[in-house]
Amino acid sequence: MMKRRVLLSAAATGLLATPMIWRQAGAQTVVGVTKTEIKIGHTIPYSGPASAYGSGGKGHTGFWKMINSQGGVNGRKINFISLDDGYSPPKTVEQVRRLVEQDEVACLFNPLGTPNNSAIQKYVNQKKVPTLFVATGADKWGDYKNFPWIMGWAPSYQIEAQIYANHISKIKPNAKVALIYQNDDFGKDYPLGLKAAWGAQYDKFIVKALTYEVTDATIDSQVVSLRDSGADTLITVATPKFAAQMIRKVYDIGWKPLHFLSNVSASAGTVLIPAGAEKGIGIITATYGKDPTDPTWANDKGMNEWRAFMKQNLPEADMLDTSYVYSYGVCLTMLQTLRQCGDDLSRENIMRQAANLKDLDIPTVLPGIKVNTSPTNYHPMRHMQLSNWTGTSWSLFGDLIEGAG
Amino acid sequence: MDGVLHQVFSGIASGGIYASIALALVMIFTATHHVNFAQGEMAMFSTYIALTLIEAGVPYWGAFVITIVFAMVVGTIVQKILMEPLMNAPVLASVGVFIGLLFIFNSVAGWIFTYTLKPFPTPFGEGGPLLGGFFSRHELGSTAITVVVLFSVWAFFRFTSLGLAMRAAAFNPVSSRLVGVPVATMLALGWGLASGIGAIAGMMVAPIVFLDPNMMGGVLLYAFAGALLGGITNPLGAVLGGFLVGIIENLGGAYIVGTELKLSLALIIIVAVLTLKPAGLFGKVLASRV
Amino acid sequence: MKNTMSRTGIIISCILMAAVPYFFASGYQLFQLTLVVTYAVAILGLNLVTGYNGQVSLGHGAFYAVGAYTTAILMDKFNVPYWATLPISAAVCAGFGFLIGLPALRLGGLYLALTTFALAVAVPQLLKYRLFEDYTGGVQGIVILKPDPPFGLPMTGDQWVFLFTLLVGIVCFVLSANLVKGRIGRAMMAIRDQPLAAEAMGIDIAMLKTRTFAVSALMTGIAGSLGAIAVQFVAPDAFGVPLSLTFFVGFVVGGGASIVGPIFGAIFVEFIPNIADEISKAAPGAVYGVLLIALMFLAPGGCASLVRKAAPYMPWNRKTG
Helix, strand or coil: HHHHHHHHHHCCCCCCCCCCCCCCCCEEECCCCCCCEEEEEEEEEECCCHHHHHHHHHHHHHHHHHHHHHCCCCEEEEEEEEECCCCCHHHHHHHHHHHHCEEEEEEECCCCCHHHHHHHHHHHHHHHCCCCEECCCHHHCCCCCCCHHHHCCCCCCHHHHHHHHHHHHHCCCCEEEEEEEEEHHHHHHHHHHHHHHHHHHHHHHHECCCCCCCCCCCCHHHHHHCCCCCCEEEEEECHHHHHHHHHHHHHHHHCCCEEEEEEEHCCCHHHHHHHHHHHHHCCCEEECCCCCCCCCHHHHHHHHHHHHHHHHCCCCCCCCHHHHHHHHHHHHHHHHHHHHHHCCHHHHHHHHHCCCCCEEECCCCCCCCCCCCECCCCCCCEEEEEECCCCCCEEEEEEEEEECC | HHHHHHHHHHHHHHHHHHHHHHHHEEEEHHHHHHCCCCCCHHHHHHHHHHHHHHCCCCCCHHHHHHHHHHHHHHHHHHHHHHHHHHCCHHHHHHHHHHHHHHHHHHHHHHHCCCCECCCCCCCCCCCCHHHHHCHHHHHHHHHHHHHHHHHHHHHHHHHHHHHHHHHHHHHHHHHHCCCCCCHHHHHHHHHHHHHHHHHHHHHHHHHCEEEECCCCHHHHHHHHHHHHHHHCCHHHHHHHHHHHHHHHHCCCCCCCCCCHHHHHHHHHHHHHHHHHCCCCCCCCCCCCCC | CHHHHHHHHEEEEEHHHHHHHHCCHHHHHHHHHHHHHHHHHHHHHHHHHHHHCCCCCCCCCHHHHHHHHHHHHHHHHHCCHHHHHHHHHHHHHHHHHHHHHHHHCCHHHHHHHHHHHHHHHHHHHHHHHHHHHHHHHHHHHHEECCCCCCCHHCCCCHHHHHHHHHHHHHHHHHHHHHHHHHHHHHHHHHHCCHHHHHCCCCHHHHHHHHHHHHHHHHHHHHHHHHHHHHHHCCHHHHHHHHHHHHHHHHHHHCCCCCCCHHHHHHHHHHHHHHHHHHHHCCHHHHHHHHHHHHHHHHCCCCHHHHHHHHHHHHHHHHHCC
């Protein structure tokens, strides 16, 4: 009741409605932190057309529960508040404002979706709320100059596209490339990345570029057009359902291009095997994480750590779902950030530490890839490695490639 | 020219998907004079039941039949519990229930069966693709099934007194009741049949598009368009409408406006056709009572 | 007597609606209420065409999108002040609604439902189309600035946006109430209930139907503009089928052919998803569906029908009966 009145009077006098719980020397803002608790906010679609992503939120919740049962971080328990935004940007704004203004979280962690994060980008920067390791593949979250309070995590789609472009230039300089991508912010980042790498040569390489809609039933028509273009190389930028259709159809019509598949859909267990394991032989993808369904990592120490975590904390969960692997990795990054903060959990220091991660090893990420950030590097992961589908598993080849992002 | 032919073939293949769902929509419209928005989601849910049975070791055709029966029972129960009490309520209340069902089936399917993609087996054999790879065995087989269902539905409404009674109950409940048609039972039966046909459609579509809780989201619009294009009162028309939509969509996307606008173009064509022939290409003009 | 009573009642409740949140709600709550008002206006537009005129539209999200984009583009590319975008957006949406209303003349019932549903499906892909990308920002959408309170008024941006939205909302509701109460409103309902008789009475059905569509699109388009100003962001995939479905749910929950109905509908679509999320993280959609169906059983005619039933028992109506 008291708190509410403080809030109201603050609002009425036109001040920011952020009551300070305690202040440190300097302009440090400490919000959402007590001697026993750190409040962290999160948004993700649990409902609506994108609810498939919701498992990531369940993974996060399980992770912080585990940390709390181990005593929390620096003696404080994590109060993790995860809210449903139905993948609708207006709802994301509403929920994030609730988290910041009503729940008064210390920071936001891993809100999902490119349009959703675009909608809150300005707000969290005005309010100076650390918005860490956002779950989107867009490149713009590395913009430390204009938006110093928001940071991405995984290598961006554009970095991935550049890796494909450079690989094609190297091994097949006269390739005739067909491109198919989902007609949304995810898909359209790939032509952008290819253009960035190829420059004026883009038009020389690409002989046909087509799109599909998530509402399409099948993409057979596009496959037929792409083949008829005479292309000998194919880049498929698709979500799992369409990727699986693509792999099967390309095989069925007897087309044998050099096939690149976007990392989003490179799951052995949920895309390549359902599509028909032998149909995808030779497909190339660029990856940074370990695929839980890939036999390569069946006895991997890092993946076993993840499996133990799943068994103990999310026994009901679907082990094929790569969202849980992603969740574990990104949560560990957040955990390290909080640990580095020590006892100074001001928003400024949380952001400072997030931008000061040095050679952090993540067990679910490929050997050799480390998380590094600095005040002038807001791309925590910049490396990927190419990988080849053998018919039973992915086989890494070549060196780690650093993206230009 | 080869390209055009290829596009037509692949249009027929995806048209088969629309046709099978369109048939379920015609069924429920003929039997209840409603369009059930949850039809696709109910079909998707039934398909998961079939997959669960198959994974538990039930042979395909056994699972096929059990699933149809299951779907019919669920359809009948939904009608009895949710629709019947609202029979005299404003029609909007029924629409509200349809939308509610859509949310429920979609969300519960995701919850129980998860959102990861599942391959669904085909009864027609995996063997090599036919006709230059444009049709898989499954696509031909499922088209055959659609045709069988189509003729059963047509014969049922045309030749059996039960079919006639069902049409009467939907068309004019009050008069039907007066001549002794058990209207409530007929409506429940209609829901059961429609949901059974939906289940068949689901099991035929899933091997092509892969099974996930959002499998029917996009398909339903095309099926709806196909049903109306052919005539919502005419099962044969709806099936042809479904195939036509598939072909129009492919040709438009490949040759006229490009894939970015192919959906918009297909819809414009359909709306234009309907403006000229409001009862659909093969539909009968319904006289409305004034 | 009754009329003046209820008019005073309306004025008092309007003032209360503005004052209570203004003084007591936090910025976040004001934002929620702003969205409620926005959705109420959008659903009001849908109610005019579907509830009063009997033309089913499953695609009002499209008009909302056009309104939102008109405002966003004018603010972002042409530096038009936010308030000045409203009349432009209203005009654009009315024109767009009129065009959609033309085929609607020949397509009744299900066919119109399909046409409008198709519109809802097609709008995101049209907004993304590369020829319009310079204006629409393509898939990335447009970020716009939050309006400041005018004349240096001592209030926060949230308070000002709320008051502004509420003011526009009240104007829309009052205009609509007058419209449906009058001759045109009776003609609209006559077309819905007895088209032949209406025509025999000399009502120009074609003209009235398309005009109703235009007015309806205008209202929903204004709501889109208000929504864009409040959220400060528009993106094509936010305006797809789910949005149209949301409006339709709000319309059904509020009740057809009612002016107060949309307010209840807006409250439902704004707050019930949050409640569903609190109840179950596993399947919030199912909780939402169950609540929706439960409400249909409690009030098959929508919330407005409950209000109508309850009205005679309210203290201010007892004597005048």
